[in-house]
Amino acid sequence: MFESLKKVPLKFLHALKEDASSRPIRDFTGDRFGVDYVFEFDSESRSGCITSSGRKICEGDRLRLPDGDRVAEYEVVAVDYYCNPSDMWIAKVKPVSPETQQS
Numbered sequence: 800m801f802e803s804l805k806k807v808p809l810k811f812l813h814a815l816k817e818d819a820s821s822r823p824i825r826d827f828t829g830d831r832f833g834v835d836y837v838f839e840f841d842s843e844s845r846s847g848c849i850t851s852s853g854r855k856i857c858e859g860d861r862l863r864l865p866d867g868d869r870v871a872e873y874e875v876v877a878v879d880y881y882c883n884p885s886d887m888w889i890a891k892v893k894p895v896s897p898e899t900q901q902s
Contacts, residue, residue, distance in 0.1 A: 822859050822860050822861055823856075823860050823861070824860070824861045824862070824863060824872075825854055825856060825860060825861070825862045825863070826862075826863045827851075827862060827863060827864045827865070828863055828864070828865050828870055830851075832865075835851060836849055836850065836851035837849065837850045837851075838850075838864055845893065845894065846876070846891060846892065846893050847873060847891070847892045847893075847894075848889065848890070848891055848892070849862065849864070849873075849889070849890050849892060850887070850888070850889045850890075851887070851888065852884060852886045852887040852888065853886050855886075856875055856878055856888060856890060857875065857878065858875050858876065858877060858878060859874065859875060860874070860875045861873065861874055861875075861895060862874075862875065862890075862892060871894065872894070872895040873892035873893060873894055873895060874892060874893055874894075874895050875890045875891075875892055876890075876891045876892060876893055877890065877891045878890040878891075
């Protein structure tokens with residue numbers, strides 16, 4: 800059963816073990832809400848949606864957003880890029896628990 804794993808390159812196996820702490824963090828705390836990004840959070844579903852441009856993001860990336868007098872961290876669950884402009888994207892995010900947030 801595990802014979803097929805012997806043929807998988809080690810670099811790929813390492814990528815499978817990659818944890819959230821090694822994912823990039825995109826910091827929006829210095830950006831302007833409504834100008835540089837738009838963020839909507841639905842407390843009922845405990846998920847949010849952010850639209851922005853210019854920064855390439857991928858599923859699994861972390862985003863830091865201002866939340867009143869604190870900073871909240873979110874993980875990108877899904878991302879979709881617009882056709883025009885091509886650097887504009889919309890992403891579904893979920894909050895990251897404080898104990899797994901990166902410093």
